[in-house]
Each structure stands twice: as structure tokens, then as C-alpha cells.
Amino acid sequence: MMLTGAVGFGLLISPQAALSLLPREIYSTFANYDLSTIPLFILMGQVAFHAGISKRLYETAYHFLGHIRGGLAMATVSACTAFGAVCGSSPATAATMSSVGIPEMKRYGYADSLAAGAVASGGGLGMIMPPSVVLIVYGVLTGQSIGKLFVAGIIPAVILTALFIVAIAGVCMRNPDAGPCGERYDWPARLRSLGGLSDTIIVFALVIGGMFKGLFTPTEAASIGVAGVLGVSVIRRRISWSGFVQSLQETLRTSCMVMMLIAGAVVFGKFLAVTRIPFDMAGQVAGLDLPGWAVMTAILGIYFLGGCFMDSLALVMLTVPVFFPVVLGLGYDPIWFGVVIVLVTEMGVITPPVGINVYVVYGMTRKIAPTIALESIFKGILPFLLAIILGIAVLFVLPQAVLWLPGLMD
Amino acid sequence: MNALTSTLSVIERAMRALAACCLACMALITVIDVTGRAFGHPLFGSEEITAFLAALAVAMSLPYAHSQRSHIAVELFYVRLGRTARTAASLLTGTLSLAAFGVLSWRMARFALTTRESGEVSMNLGLPEWMVMGAVALGCAVFTLMILRDILRLVTGVEQA
Amino acid sequence: TMLTYSNFFPPTHIQSKLAHEWAKEVEKRSGGEVMVQYFPGGTLTKARQAYDGVVQGISDIGMSALAYSRGRFPVMAAVDLPLGYTSGVGATSVANEVYRHFKPEELSDVKVLYFHAHGPGILFTKGKKVEKLEDLQGLKVRATGNSAKLAAALGATPVAQSMPDAYQSLRKGVVDGGFYPMETNKGWKMAEVVDYCTESYPAAYTTTFFVVMNKAKWDALSDNAKKVLEEVSAEWSVKHGEAWDSSDEEGREYFVEKGGSFIPLSKAEGKRWQDAARPVIDQYIEETTAKGLDGKAIVDFTERSLKSAQ
Numbered sequence: 064m065m066l067t068g069a070v071g072f073g074l075l076i077s078p079q080a081a082l083s084l085l086p087r088e089i090y091s092t093f094a095n096y097d098l099s100t101i102p103l104f105i106l107m108g109q110v111a112f113h114a115g116i117s118k119r120l121y122e123t124a125y126h127f128l129g130h131i132r133g134g135l136a137m138a139t140v141s142a143c144t145a146f147g148a149v150c151g152s153s154p155a156t157a158a159t160m161s162s163v164g165i166p167e168m169k170r171y172g173y174a175d176s177l178a179a180g181a182v183a184s185g186g187g188l189g190m191i192m193p194p195s196v197v198l199i200v201y202g203v204l205t206g207q208s209i210g211k212l213f214v215a216g217i218i219p220a221v222i223l224t225a226l227f228i229v230a231i232a233g234v235c236m237r238n239p240d241a242g243p244c245g246e247r248y249d250w251p252a253r254l255r256s257l258g259g260l261s262d263t264i265i266v267f268a269l270v271i272g273g274m275f276k277g278l279f280t281p282t283e284a285a286s287i288g289v290a291g292v293l294g295v296s297v298i299r300r301r302i303s304w305s306g307f308v309q310s311l312q313e314t315l316r317t318s319c320m321v322m323m324l325i326a327g328a329v330v331f332g333k334f335l336a337v338t339r340i341p342f343d344m345a346g347q348v349a350g351l352d353l354p355g356w357a358v359m360t361a362i363l364g365i366y367f368l369g370g371c372f373m374d375s376l377a378l379v380m381l382t383v384p385v386f387f388p389v390v391l392g393l394g395y396d397p398i399w400f401g402v403v404i405v406l407v408t409e410m411g412v413i414t415p416p417v418g419i420n421v422y423v424v425y426g427m428t429r430k431i432a433p434t435i436a437l438e439s440i441f442k443g444i445l446p447f448l449l450a451i452i453l454g455i456a457v458l459f460v461l462p463q464a465v466l467w468l469p470g471l472m473d
Numbered sequence: 474m475n476a477l478t479s480t481l482s483v484i485e486r487a488m489r490a491l492a493a494c495c496l497a498c499m500a501l502i503t504v505i506d507v508t509g510r511a512f513g514h515p516l517f518g519s520e521e522i523t524a525f526l527a528a529l530a531v532a533m534s535l536p537y538a539h540s541q542r543s544h545i546a547v548e549l550f551y552v553r554l555g556r557t558a559r560t561a562a563s564l565l566t567g568t569l570s571l572a573a574f575g576v577l578s579w580r581m582a583r584f585a586l587t588t589r590e591s592g593e594v595s596m597n598l599g600l601p602e603w604m605v606m607g608a609v610a611l612g613c614a615v616f617t618l619m620i621l622r623d624i625l626r627l628v629t630g631v632e633q634a
Numbered sequence: 635t636m637l638t639y640s641n642f643f644p645p646t647h648i649q650s651k652l653a654h655e656w657a658k659e660v661e662k663r664s665g666g667e668v669m670v671q672y673f674p675g676g677t678l679t680k681a682r683q684a685y686d687g688v689v690q691g692i693s694d695i696g697m698s699a700l701a702y703s704r705g706r707f708p709v710m711a712a713v714d715l716p717l718g719y720t721s722g723v724g725a726t727s728v729a730n731e732v733y734r735h736f737k738p739e740e741l742s743d744v745k746v747l748y749f750h751a752h753g754p755g756i757l758f759t760k761g762k763k764v765e766k767l768e769d770l771q772g773l774k775v776r777a778t779g780n781s782a783k784l785a786a787a788l789g790a791t792p793v794a795q796s797m798p799d800a801y802q803s804l805r806k807g808v809v810d811g812g813f814y815p816m817e818t819n820k821g822w823k824m825a826e827v828v829d830y831c832t833e834s835y836p837a838a839y840t841t842t843f844f845v846v847m848n849k850a851k852w853d854a855l856s857d858n859a860k861k862v863l864e865e866v867s868a869e870w871s872v873k874h875g876e877a878w879d880s881s882d883e884e885g886r887e888y889f890v891e892k893g894g895s896f897i898p899l900s901k902a903e904g905k906r907w908q909d910a911a912r913p914v915i916d917q918y919i920e921e922t923t924a925k926g927l928d929g930k931a932i933v934d935f936t937e938r939s940l941k942s943a944q
């Protein structure tokens with residue numbers, strides 16, 4: 064991808080320019096403060112994993128949901144949404160939740176495609192649930208209130224989580240082996256299992272509480288989370304020095320791969336920009352003489368196609384300025400459009416060929432579950448794609464789902 | 474060949490240790506900044522330091538990531554090939570990536586040098602950022618050498634793809 | 635000839651729209667001899683890479699801020715000092731004057747088309763009223779690069795954050811305020827999260843933006859094309875300055891609409907702020923002199939042209 068991008072750029076502009084572009088783009092991706100939270104959120108997940116926190120979390124979830132088919136996958140996507148309230152980036156959510164969720168789901172005999180599909184798609188919930196990098200960029204580009212955009216994302220994130228749960232139930236109905244039923248626990252056992260949640264609750268309270276009290280920003284929450292998980296684990300003597308070193312190494316390996324992939328996508332995006340394909344496409348749609356809903360569908364179609372090949376942030380940067388006036392002219396609400404765009408671009412992060420979340424999850428699983436093939440992850444996301452499309456349809460029919468909460472802010 | 478392999482693995486381990494330190498420091502810096510801020514003494518430029526440490530951590534772990542074969546490459550279609558075809562495909566992709574990362578290391582080093590000459594420093598703390606760029610170039614260079622080692626191994630038949 | 639133009643301002647920003655109009659005007663007046671492909675929002679090169687990108691030929695023309703390359707433009711950096719700016723038009727005129735007068739070596743690897751500079755950067759706070767210098771002591775204030783030096787000199791504790799982060803930090807009360815131009819209240823929605831504007835104009839700074847062109851591409855142009863570019867650039871630099879002022883006006887209205895209130899400084903208090911900011915300027919002179927330039931002369935000229943401009 065990086066190579067194609069660089070060669071293409073060289074042909075369109077000049078080889079000299081391409082050779083200069085390469086180190087600059089790669090360096091600025093590596094030394095990007097917002098992206099630097101990715102290794103930290105991965106580290107947080109790794110430390111939690113090595114300290115057994117995730118295991119206890121899943122044991123608890125299993126006590127409650129294990130007897131339902133696909134119950135752990137349902138717990139995973141719910142956990143993704145909860146984690147998304149701390150994390151502004153969708154690959155980072157996918158990375159953290161895959162190191163936590165996949166080993167547990169494998170342990171309980173879940174199918175590769177369901178386990179990996181759930182975390183890759185669930186990562187997208189991290190972008191829709193505020194804070195969200197894409198919504199910040201959208202707000203700045205279009206002059207919309209970032210605060211309102213954030214609040215607007217909450218209900219759609221919850222709706223989508225529910226739809227994901229329905230999708231998982233659907234998968235398990237068609238193929239009961241994908242998410243096998245476990246035994247049913249009685250209520251005393253379930254309540255006892257809640258004790259396993261204490262570490263998580265302490266860390267969660269620290270991170271969420273600190274953010275709401277204004278002690279640190281969402282971007283800084285990654286580091287605080289690492290310190291919190293580590294602190295709790297050390298005090299309770301649940302992590303060894305070698306476990307800590309292992310989590311550092313595992314984090315390095317994975318983040319290195321993730322950052323290389325992002326750098327590749329960035330270089331490819333530059334190539335796409337100089338072909339002017341995104342600009343031309345946007346211009347053409349804006350000129351169509353069709354009813355409003357048809358133009359909107361066409362616009363969303365372009366976002367979906369673009370998302371297949373590009374990083375969602377770059378795509379939003381390229382196209383929102385062209386579509387935004389069109390959308391306003393058709394009478395759609397700007398806040399609503401922002402949330403819908405995030406939903407559509409989150410489809411992009413799980414579709415081939417450039418599905419960052421899928422690659423992230425694949426990279427994470429190399430060590431913890433090396434049997435999972437890239438193909439089966441792409442297969443596993445299908446039901447979730449349908450769920451997102453359904454979610455967008457819901458937002459079309461019921462725009463109040465987006466606009467009700469921000470309306471309360473006035 | 475053996476000398477190259479053993480030297481590389483020593484370098485790889487040293488760089489990995491450094492990368493791990495950078496990663497740990499990233500979290501530490503923010504914690505210090507946030508704690509300090511609560512008491513009215515934030516650490517100025519902590520975002521900048523964190524971003525540099527992130528670049529260093531990624532660059533220094535490039536060789537380690539390679540030694541763990543974590544690159545996805547074309548694994549999807551690899552599994553469908555026979556042994557000879559697989560070796561040939563490995564050689565081809567190996568040579569391509571050798572060329573690509575060779576060029577990248579060279580350009581990254583030049584980028585570091587031109588930045589140093591321009592007198593440009595980091596925006597908030599005025600740190601010599603070209604050094605971080607140089608470290609990224611170093612990471613890429615070692616990464617390139619490791620690809621070279623793999624190709625030599627394939628050619629000499631020490632290891633099958 | 636087809637030229638590529640990279641601008642880090644997002645396409646919806648007035649400064650980006652103006653740059654796009656510049657491109658169209660150049661196409662029109664050159665009778666189609668010069669065509670421009672315009673890339674806004676950092677889609678071709680990001681803010682920090684725009685200058686280097688032009689030198690290296692990644693784009694043929696680029697607009698960005700000099701401040702992103704700290705240390706690289708020692709002479710022009712004088713314009714960004716807290717000299718007490720009062721308008722974007724004034725700051726823009728000073729930037730172009732300083733360039734014309736010194737023709738600094740630091741910009742010799744490109745063809746400079748024009749500069750523009752934003753309106754006065756002043757203090758905004760949330761919750762805490764800053765009426766005199768003492769009120770500012772120890773407050774955590776969002777500021778980067780140049781404005782961070784100013785914040786520190788005035789006794790505040792600078793916190794370097796990106797604008798989206800600053801919005802969040804202010805909303806949650808992680809920081810107490812920020813130094814920025816009035817337009818940012820609307821452009822980055824900062825008015826939603828701040829309450830007070832201390833009219834710290836006597837110590838107001840600015841940020842200089844450049845529009846530069848790849849040298850080889852410039853040399854290859856016909857004489858007529860060069861003339862058109864120079865003409866349009868001269869006209870547009872004024873327009874950019876005016877646009878900064880009208881954005882400031884919109885930012886002011888939005889700030890008032892969101893319930894913000896102003897805290898004027900008395901003449902005597904203003905003088906105290908000006909004096910407190912002086913070490914930033916002295917430090918600049920010292921650093922520039924160490925680089926073998928006449929720092930004192932640069933500052934003197936800049937201050938003189940500021941006085942005649944406003």
C-alpha cells in the first residue's frame with residue numbers, strides 16, 4: 064500500500080517529490096501526539112491481560128451471559144462501547160478489546176470469525192461513542208459545536224450496540240457452534256463473580272471520574288489508564304515483572320505494525336488526493352438533479368466506497384467541505400449528518416481492502432490466537448456491516464435519536 | 474553470515490529494550506504532567522515529548538517487529554502455494570521490501586540531516602527534533618539489514634519459507 | 635503550466651477560500667497560462683511540512699505558518715513577537731514590510747509570494763477574571779511556541795495543547811484559559827468554553843503565514859505569468875489581512891452571543907503587561923544576535939513599521 068502510494072505519487076507529481084514525501088509522512092505519523100495514544104491504549108489492554116483482569120471480567124460476564132448463545136461476543140461489543148467512552152480512536156479500541164476479548168472467547172470455544180469480527184466491528188463503536196477524533200475534525204471543518212456533536216453520538220452508539228447484539232444472536236441462530244452455550248449459573252454464584260470486577264471498576268472510576276472532574280483530557284486518559292491498571296495490579300500482586308516486560312514487548316510489536324499500516328494508508332491517501340478522484344466524485348454528486356434522499360444515499364455510497372480505500376479521517380477532510388453545503392441545501396441537520404458520516408466511515412474501517420480495524424485485530428491475534436486467518440475476520444464482519452446499515456436506516460427514519468440529546472443543551 | 478546474524482540480534486535486543494523504556498516513559502510523562510497540573514505545576518511540552526517518545530518507540534521496535542514476523546505481507550495467498558513457489562514469492566517480496574526500506578532509510582537519514590541544517594527545532598520546547606528523525610532512520614536501516622539477512626538465508630538454503 | 639497549491643487551512647475557513655480565489659484569479663488574469671490545482675485542509679502536505687514540501691517539490695505552492703518551523707526563520711520570527719498588535723491588516727502589512735526590507739537569507743530556497751498575519755492574540759479565561767497582571771500568576775493557560783513564551787513572561791503557567799484538546803481542557807476546567815486571536819472563538823468554538831476576554835492588546839502577538847512557491851517552478855514561468863502572480867499576490871495579501879479582521883469581528887460577536895464579557899486594561903495596567911512581555915523580545919534579540927544577525931535592528935525596524943501601520 065505504501066509502495067503503491069509512493070510510486071503512484073511519483074508518477075503523478077515527480078519521483079523526487081515522492082522520495083521527499085515518504086520520510087516526511089512516515090515520520091509525522093510516528094511522531095503524532097493523537098496517534099501516540101494507540102500504543103498506550105494497547106499497553107493498558109496488555110497489562111490488564113497479563114494481570115488477569117480481562118479474564119476475571121469475562122468470567123463475570125460468562126456467569127451472566129454464558130448460557131445465551133453468543134453471550135460473550137455480546138458482552139464484548141458492550142465492553143467496546145464502554146471503552147469507547149474513554150478512547151477517541153477506533154483502531155485503538157479494536158486493539159485493546161481484541162487483546163482482552165479474543166483469548167477469552169477462544170477459551171470458551173467461539174468461532175474465529177465471530178470472535179474477531181466482534182472486536183473489529185466493536186472498535187468502530189469507540190469512534191461513535193464520544194470522545195471521537197472524526198467528530199472533532201468534522202466540527203472544526205463545518206463550524207458545528209463539538210460538544211453537541213459528542214452528545215449527539217451517545218444514543219446512536221447505544222442503538223448500534225443493541226443492533227450488534229441482535230446481529231450476534233442472528234449469527235448464533237444460523238450457526239449454533241459459532242457461539243456455544245455454556246452452563247447456567249444461579250444467582251448467588253453470579254453475585255459472587257461480581258467480585259472479579261473490582262479491579263476494573265477501580266480503574267474505570269479513576270479514568271472516567273478523572274475525566275469528568277477535569278483532571279485530564281481524553282487523550283491523556285490512555286496514560287492514566289496504564290498507570291491505573293498497573294497500580295491496581297501491583298498492589299494486589301497480580302502482575303509479575305516478567306509479565307510487565309512481556310506486555311511492553313507485545314505492545315511494541317503490535318503498535319509497530321499498526322503504525323506502519325497507518326503510515327501506509329496516509330501515503331496512499333496522498334496519492335489518492337493528487338489523482339483528485341475524491342474531489343471529482345464529490346463535485347459530480349453535488350451537481351446531480353435528484354430528490355434529496357437519493358442525493359443523500361449517493362453521498363453515503365461515496366463515503367462507503369471511499370472508506371474501503373482510505374483512512375476515515377483523511378476521507379472526511381477531503382469530502383466534507385464539498386458535501387456539507389449540498390447537505391445543508393437539501394435541508395438535513397448538520398449535527399445529524401456528522402454522526403451519520405461517522406457511522407458510514409466506521410463501515411470503511413472494517414471493509415477490505417483497507418480495513419484498518421481488521422488489520423489491527425489480525426495483528427493482535429498473531430500471538431494470542433495464531434489460527435485466526437485474515438479471511439475469517441473479513442467473513443466475520445459481514446453481519447456487523449448489515450447491522451451498521453440498519454443503524455443508518457434507523458437514523459434516517461428517526462433523526463430525533465441523534466438530535467434529541469443535543470437539543471437539550473440549548 | 475553468522476556474524477551478521479548474531480550482531481543483528483544483539484542490536485535488535487538493545488533497540489527493543491530502548492523502545493520499551495520509551496513506551497514506559499510515555500505513560501510516565503503524562504502521569505507526571507497530570508499530577509503536577511493538579512498541584513499547579515504542569516510539565517510544559519509534555520505532548521511534544523510524548524509524541525517524540527512514541528516515534529522513538531516505534532522506530533526502535535521496527536527490527537523486533539520484523540524478527541517476530543508480524544508483517545502481514547501477502548499471507549492470505551501464501552498458504553495456497555507450494556514450497557518452491559513460496560520460496561520464490563518470498564524472494565520476490567523480500568527483494569522488493571529490501572529496495573523499499575533501503576530507499577526509506579536513505580531518505581529518512583537525509584530528512585534528518587536537512588532538518589538539522591535548516592536550524593529547525595521543535596515548536597514548544599525547542600528540542601533538536603532531527604535526532605528523533607535520525608533514530609527513525611536508524612530503525613529503518615536495521616530493519617533493512619534484517620530483510621537482507623532473511624534473503625541471504627533463503628538463498629543459502631538455511632531456512633525454507 | 636499546472637501548479638499544485640497546498641494549504642493547511644480547512645476548506646471552509648475564510649483564509650482557505652481566499653487562497654482558492656487567489657488561484658482562480660491567477661488563472662483568469664494569465665488567460666489560462668497558469669492553472670492551479672488547489673489542495674486545502676492539509677490533504678497534500680500538513681501544516682508543518684508545507685514549507686519543506688514546496689522546497690522539495692511535493693507541492694508547487696504552499697501556505698502555512700512560519701511558527702511551525704521554530705528556529706528556521708530567525709528574521710521573520712520577529713513579526714510574531716508580542717509587540718502590541720491591534721489588527722490583522724496591521725500585522726499583515728508589518729510582515730510584508732519586514733520581508734521586503736531584509737530579504738532574509740532564510741527564505742532564499744523559495745520564491746516568496748506574500749505573507750499575512752492574524753489579528754491580535756490576547757487572553758481568554760474561564761471562570762477566573764484576570765483584571766491585572768497579578769490575577770494571571772500561576773493560572774494554567776493554553777499556549778504554544780511563541781504565545782507560550784509570552785504566557786510564561788506574564789507569569790502564567792503555559793500548557794501546550796492542540797486546539798481540539800484545548801477546547802476539551804477548557805470545557806472540563808483542566809486549564810484556566812488561553813492566548814489566541816478573537817476569531818478562534820468562532821473558528822474553534824472556543825467561545826462555548828470561555829467566559830472572559832482580558833483586552834491584553836499592549837502585549838498582543840500575531841502569527842505570520844507565508845505563501846511561497848517552488849523556485850524552479852517560478853523560474854520556469856514566463857515573464858507575463860510572473861507579473862500576474864506578483865500582482866495578484868500583492869492584492870491578496872491585503873485581502874487576507876482584512877479577512878482576519880472580519881473574522882475577529884465575527885469571533886467577537888459570537889463571544890458576546892455566548893455570554894462572554896470583556897475586561898479592559900487601564901493605560902497604566904496595559905503598560906505593566908507590555909513591560910512584563912519585554913523579556914520575550916529581549917530574548918529574541920539575544921538569540922538572533924547569537925546566530926550572527928542584527929537582532930536589535932530587526933526588532934527596531936519591525937516596531938517602527940508596526941507604528942506606521944496602525
Ligand code: NA
Pocket residue numbers: 146147148149150151152188189190191192193194195
Ligand atoms: Na470514543
Ligand code: NA
Pocket residue numbers: 370371372373410411412413414415416417418419
Ligand atoms: Na476499508
